[in-house]
Amino acid sequence: MEGSSCKSTGEGCVNEFHEISLRHLDLSDIDHFMVWASDEKVTRFCTWEPYTSKEDGINHIKDKVIPHPWFRAICLDNRPIGAISVTANSGNDKCRGELGYVLGYKYWGKGIATRAVKLAANTIFSEWPHLERLEALVDVENVGSQRVLEKAGFQREGVLRKYLILKGKTRDMVMFSLVSSDPRT
């Protein structure tokens, strides 16, 4: 990243000239959105296929992102490089929310997703006082994302066998959770 060196461990692996932050995503961010949303390396473990047209991207932001209960752009110096969201549940499941995130490929391996997850967790537990559990389901083959959650302080609870159908195939998923009383940095 422009000649700055990055340690391989530690969160927020960006030097003092760069800051990771979360903010709302809007239609004016469409070109940034298309960078990660059109990349099949990024969408490999997502339920959705890469976006190929800007119009589809705009519709996605309008129909899915803007009305979403909690959706934020992951920003590097206020420029969106990925996204993170928490989906709410209802009724007896209201105490838990599901976390999901994506990050532009060129930003992988620098601790940015870990930092974004920590920021999101701190924010969501204070914005949703009824929330007691933040969980994430990760494909067994998605080792990078499993490491993000472990570094962010999530607990690995087990492997749920043939839990979901992802792009036409049943997948084993690792369940991770962070409960409101877990230590957070």
Add this chain to the structure above:
Amino acid sequence: MEIDSSRISLRPFNLSDVDDFMLWAGDDQVTQFLRWNSFTSREEALTFIKDVSIPHPWHRSICIDDRSIGFIYIFPGSGDERCRAEIGYGLATKYWGQGITSRAVKMALSIVFKDFPDLVRLQAHALVENKASQRVLEKAGFQQEGLLRKYSFVKGKVRDLLIYSLLSTDSYQQTSTP
């Protein structure tokens, strides 16, 4: 003395089951570890049979000599979750400890993977203190996958739940329904 297992069967509920239904669904010992509170009136039971059980994808009475002594259900997911279904059950206290629920689960296994062709995973959630139900699942061949912390509300309190699963490819015993 154990009940002759050929007397046990599974069938859909009828409105005429209401009085037998009340005997176990009105019992706090039966409903202790379930999500729902004991039924308190015949009207409530009739409404449940009509509006919940009869339209349900797969809700059955566990019967002895064709009289209802409990329930078992399979609730499949939809969309990306159609590969999995939830199993749940309950039995009148007077029939506990005789392997009847285990038999009912094995009967269900012989049917549901055929009735729901997309189904490859059956799962169950159990409270940590519900040892009897955990034994039913283990005897039927389910594997415990983990403890889900503060997973959902059960009777107004957020609880940890154990999750168990059985895959159509796992080895398990089946019993045909008579």
